[in-house]
Amino acid sequence: MRKLLALFLLLSSPVGAEEAAQTDKLVNLVHQDCGSCHGLTLKGGLGPDIRPQSLSHYDIDTLSTVVLDGIPDTAMPPWRPLMSEADAKKIAEYLLQGDVK
Amino acid sequence: MKWLPGAILAILMIGNVQAETIIATGDLGLVVERASGSLLLVDQSEKATISRITGLGDLSHASLVYSPDQRYAYVFGRDGGLTKVDLVEKSIANRVVQAGNSIGGAISDDGTLVAVSNYEPGGVRIFDADTLELVADIPTESKTIGLVDAPGRRFVFTLWDEGETWIADMSSGTPLVKKISGMGDNPYDALITGDGRLYITGLFGEDGLTALDLWEDDPEPIRVLPEYGRGQKELPVYKMPHLEGWARAGREFVLPAVGHHQVLWIDETSLEETGRTDTYGQPVFAMARPDGRQVWVNFAHPLNDTIQVIDTLSKKVVHEFKPGPAILHMEFTPRGHEVWVSVRDAGKVMIYDTRTFEKRGEIDAESPSGIFFTSRAHRMGL
Numbered sequence: 001m002r003k004l005l006a007l008f009l010l011l012s013s014p015v016g017a018e019e020a021a022q023t024d025k026l027v028n029l030v031h032q033d034c035g036s037c038h039g040l041t042l043k044g045g046l047g048p049d050i051r052p053q054s055l056s057h058y059d060i061d062t063l064s065t066v067v068l069d070g071i072p073d074t075a076m077p078p079w080r081p082l083m084s085e086a087d088a089k090k091i092a093e094y095l096l097q098g099d100v101k
Numbered sequence: 102m103k104w105l106p107g108a109i110l111a112i113l114m115i116g117n118v119q120a121e122t123i124i125a126t127g128d129l130g131l132v133v134e135r136a137s138g139s140l141l142l143v144d145q146s147e148k149a150t151i152s153r154i155t156g157l158g159d160l161s162h163a164s165l166v167y168s169p170d171q172r173y174a175y176v177f178g179r180d181g182g183l184t185k186v187d188l189v190e191k192s193i194a195n196r197v198v199q200a201g202n203s204i205g206g207a208i209s210d211d212g213t214l215v216a217v218s219n220y221e222p223g224g225v226r227i228f229d230a231d232t233l234e235l236v237a238d239i240p241t242e243s244k245t246i247g248l249v250d251a252p253g254r255r256f257v258f259t260l261w262d263e264g265e266t267w268i269a270d271m272s273s274g275t276p277l278v279k280k281i282s283g284m285g286d287n288p289y290d291a292l293i294t295g296d297g298r299l300y301i302t303g304l305f306g307e308d309g310l311t312a313l314d315l316w317e318d319d320p321e322p323i324r325v326l327p328e329y330g331r332g333q334k335e336l337p338v339y340k341m342p343h344l345e346g347w348a349r350a351g352r353e354f355v356l357p358a359v360g361h362h363q364v365l366w367i368d369e370t371s372l373e374e375t376g377r378t379d380t381y382g383q384p385v386f387a388m389a390r391p392d393g394r395q396v397w398v399n400f401a402h403p404l405n406d407t408i409q410v411i412d413t414l415s416k417k418v419v420h421e422f423k424p425g426p427a428i429l430h431m432e433f434t435p436r437g438h439e440v441w442v443s444v445r446d447a448g449k450v451m452i453y454d455t456r457t458f459e460k461r462g463e464i465d466a467e468s469p470s471g472i473f474f475t476s477r478a479h480r481m482g483l
Contacts, residue, residue, distance in 0.1 A: 033402045036339075036340045037341070039179055040135065041161070044202060062211055077339055077341075078336075082339075
């Protein structure tokens with residue numbers, strides 16, 4: 001579905017194509033780099049399970065704050081040095097919904 | 102036309118001989134393709150792929166060990182799968198799913214037992230290397246890390262949550278477990294030295310490492326570099342470093358710092374610091390070339406496109422280059438003349454000469470991560 005959506009956006013406008021590429025990059029980051037602790041399928045590793053059913057107690061704002069600032073005294077690092085607030089929000093949305101809008 | 106049947110017969114016979122050709126596995130290896138659940142069987146001398154073996158499940162963060170005869174690999178998948186792969190038949194010989202979430206394993210010194218370290222349910226399970234039948238179950242109620250084999254049919258592993266190291270002695274067939282507490286806050290990985298004497302855990306929750314002298318009857322935790330980051334601002338860690346038994350460089354060990362862009366050098370006897378080298382990013386692997394003269398370092402996201410090579414004598418970076426996006430692992434040939442590097446997002450394994458740093462070749466691979474040559478079969482802790 002993600003690829004289809006990306007293709008659709010790619011065809012629709014140059015701005016859309018850029019956005020789709022950025023979304024793909026974020027989804028890749030979640031699985032590959034968040035995945036180094038949370039697992040490639042996000043079902044947990046050294047870090048906890050972060051699939052939608054395990055995150056249901058979070059709202060988007062709280063979750064994007066966790067992504068940006070990390071959780072002190074745990075292995076969860078702050079990602080603020082590496083991403084914008086808008087990107088963190090997109091990641092939070094993706095984690096809560098299990099897909100991109 | 103009389104020669105024709107003879108020629109056909111000869112061709113058939115050649116085919117037959119080839120099918121029965123003895124396959125020597127001493128210079129073969131396996132490359133983990135983490136996203137597709139497959140392995141590439143590779144020939145280290147030919148710098149080529151022999152075959153792809155599929156159907157191994159979730160191989161993110163997968164590792165493997167070899168049987169003493171270098172015929173079989175035991176592959177530890179993230180999904181709890183334990184797969185026995187036959188390098189000669191190029192196929193899966195046996196597979197069990199033994200837990201929900203696992204993180205590596207080890208094979209006993211006599212090659213008869215395979216142990217798997219699990220996050221969920223936390224603990225270590227030990228299997229018959231022949232049949233993959235469960236031999237012993239050692240629950241820990243904690244995520245277990247740093248599982249290695251030790252001489253005397255023992256396995257050593259550490260509890261992330263409790264900071265305890267357990268030594269499971271399997272010499273009698275049933276586990277006799279010795280627990281050592283006070284290893285430190287959140288040990289994240291461990292290694293055993295090639296002689297089987299020192300077990301060293303790296304700590305995430307505090308500065309430093311903790312060593313155990315396994316030659317002692319009752320080993321006590323020895324704190325190493327307990328204040329190495331003191332006064333320095335900690336940097337975020339986007340990927341946990343790995344420790345592996347490749348860390349001895351000359352008469353020193355070289356180990357990645359956590360939260361600091363440095364590798365740390367300690368004397369192998371006194372375990373006192375002998376130096377540190379500033380690096381490009383948070384080190385993930387700091388691996389000594391088998392002769393110990395160089396140390397190759399790769400880095401955590403987002404600086405994972407670069408490798409630095411440190412000279413052991415001067416402790417200075419002597420070479421830095423960018424093989425490509427997302428360098429996940431490096432494996433030296435047994436005598437260290439070449440190194441294989443997995444470059445995940447380029448879909449390649451690249452091969453370099455370790456003296457000239459020239460590229461010697463590359464092979465295609467789908468999201469490659471760990472590279473494991475069969476020479477590991479004869480090294481403790483690997």
